[in-house]
Amino acid sequence: MGLRAFIIRRLLLLIPTLIGVTLLIFAVIQFFSPMQRVALFVGQSPKELGSFELLIQKYHLNEPIYIQYVTWITEVLKGNLGWSKSINRPVTQIIVERAPTTAEITIFSAPVIILLGIWLGVKSAVHRDKMFDHLSRVVAIIGWSLPTFWFGIILISIFHVGLGWFPTGRLGEAANSFVHSDAFIRYTGLNTIDGLLNGQIWITLDALRHLVLPVVTLTVVIIALIIRVMRSSMLEALNKGYIVTARAKGLTQNEVINKHARRNALIPVVTVSGMLAAGMLTGLVITEYIFNIPGIGMWAANAAIAIDVPAVLGFTIFSAVIFVVANLIVDVLYAYIDPRIRLG
Amino acid sequence: MSHKSRFAEFRAGMGPLIKELKFSFSRIKKSPLSIMGISILVFFSAVALLAPVLAPPGHPSQAGDPYMIPRDSYVSEPQQPSAAHPFGTAEGQWDIYYGVIWGTQTAFRIGIIVVAGILAISLVIGTIAGFYGGIIDELLMRFTDIIWAFPGLILAMALVIALGASLDSVMLALILVGWSSYARVVRAEILRVKQEDYVEAAKAVGCSDLRVMVKHVLPNSIYPVVIMASLDIGAIVLSAAALSFLGLGADPGYADWGQLISFSRNWIMGRPENRFMYWFVYWIPGLFIFTFVLGWNLLGDAFRDIMDPTLRRR
Numbered sequence: 001m002g003l004r005a006f007i008i009r010r011l012l013l014l015i016p017t018l019i020g021v022t023l024l025i026f027a028v029i030q031f032f033s034p035m036q037r038v039a040l041f042v043g044q045s046p047k048e049l050g051s052f053e054l055l056i057q058k059y060h061l062n063e064p065i066y067i068q069y070v071t072w073i074t075e076v077l078k079g080n081l082g083w084s085k086s087i088n089r090p091v092t093q094i095i096v097e098r099a100p101t102t103a104e105i106t107i108f109s110a111p112v113i114i115l116l117g118i119w120l121g122v123k124s125a126v127h128r129d130k131m132f133d134h135l136s137r138v139v140a141i142i143g144w145s146l147p148t149f150w151f152g153i154i155l156i157s158i159f160h161v162g163l164g165w166f167p168t169g170r171l172g173e174a175a176n177s178f179v180h181s182d183a184f185i186r187y188t189g190l191n192t193i194d195g196l197l198n199g200q201i202w203i204t205l206d207a208l209r210h211l212v213l214p215v216v217t218l219t220v221v222i223i224a225l226i227i228r229v230m231r232s233s234m235l236e237a238l239n240k241g242y243i244v245t246a247r248a249k250g251l252t253q254n255e256v257i258n259k260h261a262r263r264n265a266l267i268p269v270v271t272v273s274g275m276l277a278a279g280m281l282t283g284l285v286i287t288e289y290i291f292n293i294p295g296i297g298m299w300a301a302n303a304a305i306a307i308d309v310p311a312v313l314g315f316t317i318f319s320a321v322i323f324v325v326a327n328l329i330v331d332v333l334y335a336y337i338d339p340r341i342r343l344g
Numbered sequence: 345m346s347h348k349s350r351f352a353e354f355r356a357g358m359g360p361l362i363k364e365l366k367f368s369f370s371r372i373k374k375s376p377l378s379i380m381g382i383s384i385l386v387f388f389s390a391v392a393l394l395a396p397v398l399a400p401p402g403h404p405s406q407a408g409d410p411y412m413i414p415r416d417s418y419v420s421e422p423q424q425p426s427a428a429h430p431f432g433t434a435e436g437q438w439d440i441y442y443g444v445i446w447g448t449q450t451a452f453r454i455g456i457i458v459v460a461g462i463l464a465i466s467l468v469i470g471t472i473a474g475f476y477g478g479i480i481d482e483l484l485m486r487f488t489d490i491i492w493a494f495p496g497l498i499l500a501m502a503l504v505i506a507l508g509a510s511l512d513s514v515m516l517a518l519i520l521v522g523w524s525s526y527a528r529v530v531r532a533e534i535l536r537v538k539q540e541d542y543v544e545a546a547k548a549v550g551c552s553d554l555r556v557m558v559k560h561v562l563p564n565s566i567y568p569v570v571i572m573a574s575l576d577i578g579a580i581v582l583s584a585a586a587l588s589f590l591g592l593g594a595d596p597g598y599a600d601w602g603q604l605i606s607f608s609r610n611w612i613m614g615r616p617e618n619r620f621m622y623w624f625v626y627w628i629p630g631l632f633i634f635t636f637v638l639g640w641n642l643l644g645d646a647f648r649d650i651m652d653p654t655l656r657r658r
Contacts, residue, residue, distance in 0.1 A: 016486070017489060017490065017493050018493075020486070020487075020489065020490035020493065021490060021493050021494070023490075024490055024491075024494075025502070028502055028503065028506045029506075031506035031507065032506065137377075137645070138377070141377075141638065141641050141642060141645055142638065144641055145578065145582075145634055145637040145638040145640075145641045146634055146637075147582055147585055147586065147589075147602075147605075147630065147633050147634065147637070148586065149585075149586060149589045149605065150605055150626065150630035150633065150634065153605070153608065153609075153612055153626050153630070154626070154627075154630070156612055157612050157614075157619075157620065157623070157626070161612060161613055161614060161619045161620075162619050162620065277495070278495035278496065279495075281495045281498060282495050282496075282497040282498060282586075285497075285498070285501075286586060286589075289590075300498075300501075301590055304501050304504075304505060304590050304591075304592060305590055305591050305592075307505060307509070309505060312501065312502050312505045313502060315498070316494065316498055316499060316501070316502040319494070319495055319498050320493050320494045320495075320498075320499075323493065323494065323495050324493050
């Protein structure tokens with residue numbers, strides 16, 4: 001099977017999964033009262049629309065279950081995920097508005113997690129059972145065992161409250177009002193990049209200062225995943241026949257590790273990227289909430305606290321879509337790196 | 345056949361298994377990290393069992409429920425550690441010492457109930473899927489695919505909102521989200537065991553499907569799953585704590601670590617004269633969760649190495 005055929009097949013498999021996702025969420029919706037379910041349909045301010053009875057009729061909430069599903073899924077496909085009462089705005093609009101904030105944290109933490117994780121894993125395997133290996137494993141297990149919310153609180157108390165080095169939030173007051181003024185053009189919505197594009201380095205620096213603690217939190221909590229997989233697959237690779245051959249040829253230790261072992265050992269890391277995406281999505285909810293960063297995650301956390309049903313369900317669908325697409329990209333990347341996958 | 349010779353036969357049959365177990369234990373004994381993990385878990389088990397002695401219930405504010413943390417008043421500001429409150433009090437005057445001690449019981453209860461629920465569902469579904477195969481297998485596995493399409497904790501959050509926020513909902517949601525990965529492991533194990541001669545033999549002599557499954561297939565396939573799931577208790581307690589922290593867990597004042605930390609949110613800033621004035625409201629319950637989870641993960645890490653055949657005998 002060629003790469004293109006593989007991608008098409010994988011895209012087609014996406015359809016039943018996404019239908020399944022909507023069916024599951026629809027099943028969850030059935031737990032709620034008609035009153036709460038109406039909020040799933042009302043896209044504009046609820047006060048402007050007619051009475052409750054009219055809405056129930058309009059959205060077929062008193063009709064058989066399959067008609068309800070079709071009505072709901074039609075609205076979802078139109079991009080209407082309902083009304084979030086916790087911040088009085090349509091769910092879809094909130095997701096679109098807040099996406100850059102959340103994307104910015106992801107863009108800064110994911111590469112750190114992946115590259116640092118691979119480096120630590122390789123080094124651990126090469127120095128197996130030496131000091132470095134023990135240390136990096138201990139650090140990984142500690143990070144893996146830390147409650148994200150507690151670690152965030154500890155970092156805030158030390159580096160924000162105590163030392164005053166890194167603030168919470170997304171931008172300082174001065175930067176925030178400048179960013180929202182007419183003098184500042186928002187090209188991407190990412191403050192770090194927009195700061196550079198506008199020639200306002202101080203905005204970028206301010207944004208970076210606010211990103212340090214959230215990125216550290218996410219990295220420490222998630223990195224164990226990569227270290228662990230990279231270490232064991234590197235150990236396996238180092239025992240393969242071609243490594244012995246490479247050594248016998250007289251290659252240096254660095255050449256053996258970098259050119260022969262690491263490249264093959266990287267493949268299993270691609271497979272855990274799905275877990276990485278899940279860890280990021282969950283981690284972002286807690287991290288944004290703790291550090292007061294007004295992204296999608298903070299909205300989801302506050303919605304859960306306020307039992308804002310459409311917001312929580314909308315966020316759940318959104319994260320399932322992101323997660324499924326991330327897994328798709330991983331699979332394609334996997335097939336690209338390792339031809340055995342698409343041929344097999 | 346006398347009882348004695350049957351026992352001898354049993355011993356002979358168990359021989360390789362006992363040898364494997366002895367080897368595993370010798371590996372555990374050699375690893376300082378797993379010894380540390382076991383010590384931590386022994387400590388927490390002791391705290392959970394001795395909770396009524398370490399922190400005797402009976403305070404009038406508890407109304408007879410030992411899992412409710414006692415409080416002396418409704419004053420908001422946390423009180424510093426003192427003789428009456430060794431770890432101080434949290435926002436709302438909940439006694440932190442009492443909360444973390446009885447919270448140990450809550451943590452074990454959450455872990456054990458969720459693992460038991462996950463095992464029950466995954467064993468039933470995985471066995472049925474693996475044993476019958478065909479369309480039943482296909483349907484059940486596609487259903488696990490759907491659950492896999494969600495990041496676990498986020499789906500659990502949605503389920504808790506649907507079921508109504510409570511500790512029971514948190515446990516139920518974690519079971520409903522967690523069974524799918526184990527069902528796949530069970531299924532793979534069943535597929536492996538199903539082809540063994542003794543299963544064919546049992547079928548040939550006319551055993552019912554249920555008998556073959558319960559007597560012959562399951563006993564030969566569940567141990568790895570049971571061990572894997574049990575070692576997940578740390579991760580489960582961590583997820584439950586995150587949901588509790590968001591206020592989706594137990595009622596206010598219930599002895600639960602995640603909730604105790606959520607009481608600390610307003611006090612992280614301290615006072616201008618002393619920024620770390622209220623350190624105890626987040627450090628103490630946090631250290632309890634962290635150490636508990638660390639214990640399980642240390643043990644789990646050791647087991648993963650021991651059970652991995654590619655790393656085992658080197």
